[in-house]
Amino acid sequence: MRPRKRPAVPRLRPPYRATPLLRRARFQASSRREASSHDLRRRESRRHWWRNFGRRVRVAPRRARRGRDALRLRPRRRRAHGAAEVLDQLTHCNCRVLTDRLQFFGGIGGRREVMEDGTELRFDHGAPYFTVTNDEVAQVVGGWEARGIVAEWKAMFACFDRATGKFTDFEKEGSTKKYVGVPGMNSICKSLCSEDGVVAKFGVTVGKMDWLQDRSSWSLASLDGKDLGNFDYVVATDKNVGSPRFSGLTGRPPPLDLSLFPRLSVMVQDIPVRPCFALMVAFSEPLAMVPVHGFSFNNSDSLSWAFCDSSKPGRACVPPNRQSWVLHSTAEYASKVINHIGPRKPSVDALAKVAEELFREFQATGLSIPQPIFMKAHRWGGAFPAIAIGGDDKCVWDKSMKLAICGDFCASPSIEGAVLSAMRGASKIMGCLNCPSGL
Structure with missing residues (x-):
């Protein structure tokens, strides 16, 4: 049986006006046929307009037609x-x-370095990790963790006494949950x-x-x-x-x-700040005499912390046995250097001298620190607020x-x-x- 052909809806031309009955028939006929892209854009724009009516905002239709709400804060362009x-x-x-x-x-944090042989190295030369105690922040970080933006760094930490040459105050793994960005700390801002x-x-x-x-x-x-x-x-x-x-x-x-x-x-x-120098070093083999992934320094004039950056989740080293570390100087050492060289961006020679001094202090720990395959210093002039x-x-x-x-x-x-x-x-x-x- 052949399907019944729907009667065509008459379309009137000006100056005639369509009656309510004809307008209703037109609407029913247009709703039965497949909507064109133009119709969809008009409906979407109208829906956004009515939903935000009275809020002193206007719709940006080009973004709305892509399925996203793009609202201006005020009618004028701000x-x-x-x-x-x-x-x-x-x-x-x-x-x-x-x-x-x-x-x-330039970009969003993190540090990318390329060695002479073309090998690419990445360092978290700023904050090595972060912890959470506030419930509001914990909710946000939980969402980041569910999306794979951050992950827990299950690492063991300790304190190294420069005077005795021994590790003390070992912190058990998982006692305080430490988060890191994946694959780098800058992943949070990128997301x-x-x-x-x-x-x-x-x-x-x-x-x-x-x-x-x-x-x-x-x-x-x-x-x-x-x-x-x-x-x-x-x-x-x-x-x-x-x-x-x-x-x-x-x-x-x-x-x-x-x-x-x-x-x-x-x-x-x-606002008073605490300056700091960060030393990025890479080794061709793991540091055998360092039993932890991060440690603070006691009785050191120039070093405050050391972190094994390559041990964080989502980091890849080529070859696999290579290790990268980040060392942070004390605020006193950094202040002394900055007072000497000035507040402007330090020269390459000045940073090379800082790198040598910090690495000598690292080797003086007696932990059999080998010569690195890469070494570079970076200055944080005011990254750490004091108040x-x-x-x-x-x-x-x-x-x-x-x-x-x-x-x-x-x-x-x-x-x-x-x-x-x-x-x-x-x-x-x-x-x-x-x-x-x-x-």
């Missing part, structure tokens, strides 16, 4: 400005976030920067931040004077945003003129200027402190946008 630590919460608030950092040269709706820019240094009172927004410019646009909110994660230390590093005034913001100047003008300025809020927040200052220097000098500070700063912004907080 964006929230933040760093990687606050992206996860802000993207859950359906806000389009452009990420940048006041001093973010946050790859979230939907996030635009990450590298190699751009914010050189000037101007508050536009009449527009209630921020105008940002790069260090070379290039206009970076206007933004509703600014999240600063660099402790030198208003510090004279920025001038010592770049030869230019700090991005934020604290003379215009007296309340902030008391808190963020000059926390955030108080109970764990961040510095100015609602009238829509400015949040977050970082480990606001909560505690650790990765956990940085994450907690970022979560509190993101919650402040989401409260202004009437978005639910939490992940």
Whole structure:
């Protein structure tokens, strides 16, 4: 039996008007036929518009048609400005976030080195691991662990007494859960920067931040004077945003003129820091006389910690028996060197001299340390804050200027402190946008 042919729905031309009955017939006929791509885009755009009606936002249809919510914070073209630590919460608030950092040269942390034979080496020359005690941060880290971004480093730690030449205070494996990024510590920031709706820019240094009172927004410019646009909110994660230390590093005034913001100047003008030098070394064979994967130093004038970087989960060494270690200097040693060579970026010769001095101290432990196949030093001039300025809020927040200052220097000098500070700063912004907080 041949199927019945549906009657064609008459289409009227202007100046005639379709009656309600004809409009209903047209809708039924259009719903029966397969929707075109144009129809799908229109429906999706309308759905987004009605869902966000009254929230002073508008839809970016090009992103919406790809199945993602891309909402502007205000009808005019502005964006929230933040760093990687606050992206996860802000993207859950359906806000389009452009990420940048006041001093973010080149990329996202980590260190990649290439030997003369072409072998590639990777080092976590900053924070070797992190622990979690706060319940809020534990929930976030649990999500990272489930996604394979971080993993537990089941390593044994101890303390080495330089005077006696013996290991003491052995820490049992698993007594304190230590997390590391997989395959590197920079995996956490990389994952946050790859979230939907996030635009990450590298190699751009914010050189000037101007508050536009009449527009209630921020105008940002790069260090070379290039206009970076206007933004509703600014999240600063660099402790030198208003510090004279920025001038010592770049030869230019700090991005934020604290003379215009007296309340902030008391808190963020000059945050004391503890400098450090990191020594990255690689050996062709394991250190047989070192029974642990990490240890601190007692009675050493120049070394504070040593970590076997290649023992972390997700690290690969070629050949398999090769070991890579990262050594951290004491703050006293680093301060003495920086006072001698100045605050600017150290020269290659200066770093080579530091590497030789630190490695000699490592060999002087009597642990039969062989000659390395690779050795290089790196300076952390102000990576480790000496105080926390955030108080109970764990961040510095100015609602009238829509400015949040977050970082480990606001909560505690650790990765956990940085994450907690970022979560509190993101919650402040989401409260202004009437978005639910939490992940």
